[in-house]
Amino acid sequence: MKEDIRLLKGNEAIAMAAIRCGCDGYFGYPITPQSEIMETLMAEQPWEDTGMVVLQAESEVAAINMVYGGAGCGKKVMTSSSSPGISLKQEGISYIAGAELPCLIVNVVRGGPGLGTIQPSQADYFQAVKGGGHGDYKLIVLAPNSVQEMADFVDLGFELGFKYRNPVMILSDGIIGQMMERVVLPPQKKRLTEAEIEEKYLWATTGKKNNRKQNVITSLELDSESMEANNLRFQEKYQVMQEEEVRYEEYMSDDADYMLVAFGSCARICHKAVELAREQGIKVGLLRPITLFPFPKKQIAELAENKKGFLTVEMNAGQMVEDVRLAVCGKKPVEFFGRLGGIVPTPDEVLEALKTKVVQ
Amino acid sequence: MKEDIRLLKGNEAIAMAAIRCGCDGYFGYPITPQSEIMETLMAEQPWEDTGMVVLQAESEVAAINMVYGGAGCGKKVMTSSSSPGISLKQEGISYIAGAELPCLIVNVVRGGPGLGTIQPSQADYFQAVKGGGHGDYKLIVLAPNSVQEMADFVDLGFELGFKYRNPVMILSDGIIGQMMERVVLPPQKKRLTEAEIEEKYLWATTGKKNNRKQNVITSLELDSESMEANNLRFQEKYQVMQEEEVRYEEYMSDDADYMLVAFGSCARICHKAVELAREQGIKVGLLRPITLFPFPKKQIAELAENKKGFLTVEMNAGQMVEDVRLAVCGKKPVEFFGRLGGIVPTPDEVLEALKTKVVQ
Amino acid sequence: MTEELIIAGFGGQGVLSMGKILAYTALMNEKHVSWLPSYGPEMRGGTANVTVILSDEEVSSPVLKRFDTVIALNQPSLTKFEEEVKPGGVLIYDTNGIKNPPSRTDIEIYTIDAAQKASEMGMLKVFNMMVLGAYLEVKPILTLEDVLAGLKKSLPERHHKLLPVNEKALQMGGDMITKL
Amino acid sequence: MTEELIIAGFGGQGVLSMGKILAYTALMNEKHVSWLPSYGPEMRGGTANVTVILSDEEVSSPVLKRFDTVIALNQPSLTKFEEEVKPGGVLIYDTNGIKNPPSRTDIEIYTIDAAQKASEMGMLKVFNMMVLGAYLEVKPILTLEDVLAGLKKSLPERHHKLLPVNEKALQMGGDMITKL
């Protein structure tokens, strides 16, 4: 079969990939810089074709709760927004995690706090990985660094979501969302039928039939012992993710003295910075966490054994750097370089920071 | 003057203290286990007396935005809720931080995630200190461990809030909110007059007069350079807080070999655990962070020099322990003991954990 | 002196307010106190309990799993809390509706028949004061006078007419208690 | 080969779609590309720019501060981006409305008068194709044929009637460019 190659924005790629991976429903609310996701879906009219539902909700709060509803039925459902809208979804996200439902949430991050700016940022790292909502829960967080990954992580996200019955977040930013690149779109998958859902997802609320027990989607448990048991089960699940689902990419790290650590668009910039540094004879490598949770802590801990130092580069005031420090655990210096408020660091700046902060 | 001694629930103490510290307005929405805050205010009818406004909002989202409005006018305003309701406020909180407004937010934490349980929990630590909302911002987070501190931290919270033009959170839990203890209520302070506000808070939207420039309460800045400058200013402010506002309490730490670290109600339990341990000849002390942000990292780092190990005890799956580990920075083992889902650890359990996990 | 106590019963039995009067009176007598209810979604019925600590020292943990005294006012409470009495501690229970009496032998066990009595005498509203009276008979940490003074201070003036019946209930409770 | 380019002008000048055609054509010719617009709150007017990278290698950073080529279609863009041309790089600008021409001497500077011409000839809609033609004259990374083929593939059938005028514009642009 011929590959379906396109030149697409990251946001468009998400929409196209959603249709093709057999997504059942999208519920969203416009906000820059991600409105193209819903706009592309509306233009593509997948309801005519695959039967996918696309609905503009009255708010982000409504959208995430529509997702909760759809997810409980065993459907592949998703929503997308950008920072302020994602903040509004925190209660709903905590419910989805607490009810152990799979779903996909896309955050095309812009600069905050507050209304902030519509320019790109990575300042929602903490919110995504530490839990912006209440209670002890974790999202699986995927950080794409290209339009291709925007497309690929839709399918991956649903796969992981259903595997663990856990919400998955694609943590992107204005750059990846707005830039166009070559992307190979996946072939069209069929949406699951009701019968298939009933067979695969015994917990789905498809109507109590075939003498099964009623299915209840809930995060409520007033008996403290049972509630603790639930929570411990979640924690075990997160532990399994930590062991089995860590994804990351290394670049020129084998012979490196120093390591850059960066995710998403920042990793692209650091990639170039590595090239520049190598031209100047500085032996630096790059570790790009692809899953922000589970975080590649083991890998970083191992690197800490034989590297001289780390520079974490983020488009924020220093968030992932805490996880890097926790992984390095004092063995080597871990420095930070960041730009804020919608400003994107350039490869030269990164190189400069590397030289002044880390290289001895 | 005679002291005004009462037997009050933590929630009631907050309400009484709010009236007495000259709070101008409270906006809230009922949720267990903190509804007594608004109920007490409604019963006390402070509007007849001090003129304080008390309004039951249509939702938590509305309440935090009413707070945003009142705070912009230079008023002492507050809201309170419990976990799910606090999640809903995250967008608003990020706006308040971004617009640099003082206000007081009380979270009487219950167990999550989702609807969870109404029993006490500390699982909103991350949300409170890492930023549950979007963007790089920090709340000043106060963790009371007694009814007296519930009362005291209202005034302290407003003081810090106005000093730094920053939202302040009291991170309490169902135990402290629901328990009754002796509390000495502060004397009644006067609310500020409009003239006083105009003099003290040049930024307040009291109407553009006296030839001053218009005052605009906003977190919006589309120019990236200016937005970065704003963000850097916030970061500096947080740095100053880190240097000047750390509050903590030590108990029997001088000669201790091991340290417990715990906040809020958990610190009460650990206090007893220290007593039990000492009876058994185990030399253990307790560090209780009172400000969770700014976190007493220097103090813990210093303790790390001459203690043998740490046990962080929380009513969650391990959140503050990350900050303890960041402070200890690999110098000594930092272990964790927690109970989840509304279960409160007993002093005996803590002692047991100390013996098995930390004591060599 | 430190007394660690739990009072448990049905929602409508005045468990929480009994604990509160005790705590308040102790507070007035310069003791340190803590009062911690178990709370649930508020609907009528259901069980309720309250942990009260009275002490000359500051109270550290308000949450306990072992008690000096357990007061159980119905069967579920008795069943649940019997095992939480410290060895040598005190268990007081109301006999009304009790089908499985306690079986421990390492503690002091007392019974009262207050529910029955209160219902007979139309004094259901002060049932909890009977129980309090009984408790203070066993553990005279506070005097009945102190309690009455505390009640007087905590009740609004218009309810002071209720003081005599409370006093009576306290006394009756003291007379009613039986050691097993 | 790697070409790092920024195109900047007013919102209505077709800056983004010019970059898109370039990127699309390069993609069809097996190059790696990235196209990154500066975006703002969407309202008519205002300035717009797009960074396009065409390369035989994978594109690492899509965000740049130094460019091989800057195409500036109004005064603010010229002023802002002149300094971001790499030494030895290319600056192309439309002379229409330019009051402060560029002053650098370490770069190659070209002008076109496309805006004026397009307006005169009623070809405002293909103004951006003129500029593209001019650019390809200086940097023949892609042939006009490639661009036309790209256009053809990206335009829906019903718009294919517009291909001739686009071709004309591309050619005119190529003829129009002048080296300073």
Add this chain to the structure above:
Amino acid sequence: MDIKEIMKPENQVKAKSKLLTDVPMHYCPGCSHGVVHKLIAEVIEEMGIQENTVAVSPVGCAVFAYNYIDIDWHEAAHGRAPAVATGIKRLQPDKFVFTYQGDGDLAAIGTAETIHACNRGENFTIIFINNGIYGMTGGQMAPTTLEGMKTSTSPQGRDVSMAGFPLKIADMVAPLDGMRYVTRQSVHTPTAVRKAKKAIRKAFENQKDNKGGSLVEIVSTCNAGWKMTPAKANEWLVDNMFPAYPIGDLKNV
């Protein structure tokens, strides 16, 4: 005739619906919630749609409804049931979907979700228990609390100049084009109960006919929150709630 003879299976004219589980309901004695649960179970049983029904109960006293009616359920966040139901119904359009919401839920925090689901004419049923109070959290003021009514957050009685007016949300949504059936019923007498059941049935039938939105408001009591006996609460309901929330159809097209 001897009672034993009467009590034979063939003489049975009324019994607990098979869809009601044996779990004792946690409601206060005499609470309207129980009656409405019963009616819903009966309607689903009579329509034979247990296998095709998915329900949504948000937090409120009825948060545990799933323990009592033996169908598939979603427990929803406070106020968001109409959004959750939208997700369910859009993705499973052949299911019968209903929400079961209190007045705090539907008319306060969930106002936007309620109005927009109604405006979109989502083809599901909203059962709206209007008891004029937040039952679950201990009797706070709801948007539907009557003027002068005492609650734990209006201990001096609702002062409309400060707290606003009792919100008649059924009146607000009835004119929306998406709505086909909006009715106000009660369950305080046997006759009322039977009418309420008919209304619920009609709302469910509408779904079958793909008609669009239906909302059945049940003007209810919360005797615990109102601090009255159940019987007294029913009287108070008639005297005070009905004038503000008159019983009857607001729309039926």
Add this chain to the structure above:
Amino acid sequence: MDIKEIMKPENQVKAKSKLLTDVPMHYCPGCSHGVVHKLIAEVIEEMGIQENTVAVSPVGCAVFAYNYIDIDWHEAAHGRAPAVATGIKRLQPDKFVFTYQGDGDLAAIGTAETIHACNRGENFTIIFINNGIYGMTGGQMAPTTLEGMKTSTSPQGRDVSMAGFPLKIADMVAPLDGMRYVTRQSVHTPTAVRKAKKAIRKAFENQKDNKGGSLVEIVSTCNAGWKMTPAKANEWLVDNMFPAYPIGDLKNV
């Protein structure tokens, strides 16, 4: 008579309000927002209440309103202006407070805040710019988008069976007891502009008289979002928006 002679200060009959700053507005050419800003500035100037006015502009095209009208402002989160204004007005009851909200803001995400502020009869003014679209974010469908109208999220035209019906929120809030004045105006002709100004003035006067809530809906154009010239947009407004949103008072008591 020579033009220079006419253009003397003493002959000036209309000039830019002193409350309008010199900052060029970022709006698209011909946008209704500018006209309404001007009217508000004039009313505040004429009433002499610049020193006592605090305004709230949520995100939407008018998010930068504070750059143009020289009074104290709060920029509010999307949809929350009525809550923000409630905070301001309750704590500074002697100030004139108004919100300036778009249709996406007020009728979608902010539905609950709008309805409850109106229901409480908050004594401030809501200026509601109904242009049937989300202008700021690039022309997506709003709750007030007309049936069949094309937007970037309804590229085939609004399909009411999927997206619901144009929401007439002024009609919804007018019956609320808290509301004293609800009116629908436009600014597409000089006469309309003058009427709209009177309406705004009345709404502000109501605050002085402590009357309660006022809402002035301005049925507006968004020529950029509608993809028309400004003049054409005005025509389209008359032909299409007015039938759905008829001009006139809905309530004035």
Add this chain to the structure above:
Amino acid sequence: MAKVKGAVEVNTEMCKGCNLCVVACPTGVLSLNKNVNVKGYNFSYMENPEACIGCSSCADVCPDACITVYRVKL
């Protein structure tokens, strides 16, 4: 004389003694028992069984679905 005769069976363990059936019965059949069930409620019972007409009113209003109604045409 009535042409129908009825009887009801109350699930005494589920009954919460709310008294609504007692109020609803048109013929005064029901009453609350002086004894309580395990949950402590004074459950409902037929005090005047002969008056029962099997009209189901009691069952209709019972919130806890405790009442089963039987009726025979005489």
Add this chain to the structure above:
Amino acid sequence: MAKVKGAVEVNTEMCKGCNLCVVACPTGVLSLNKNVNVKGYNFSYMENPEACIGCSSCADVCPDACITVYRVKL
């Protein structure tokens, strides 16, 4: 002949050439200029100044408050 005479002054740098004043003018005074201002807009100007009656219609509809109106009674 008109009893009033008017004139308008357009702030050409603020004008965005939206044309609304041109449409609103009852006497056809205004027109968009062929030249553009610094922002690239064809600003409005009095093409037929003598027809102006100073009615302010143009100023009323101008979104950018660019128009100052003068009027004299003759």
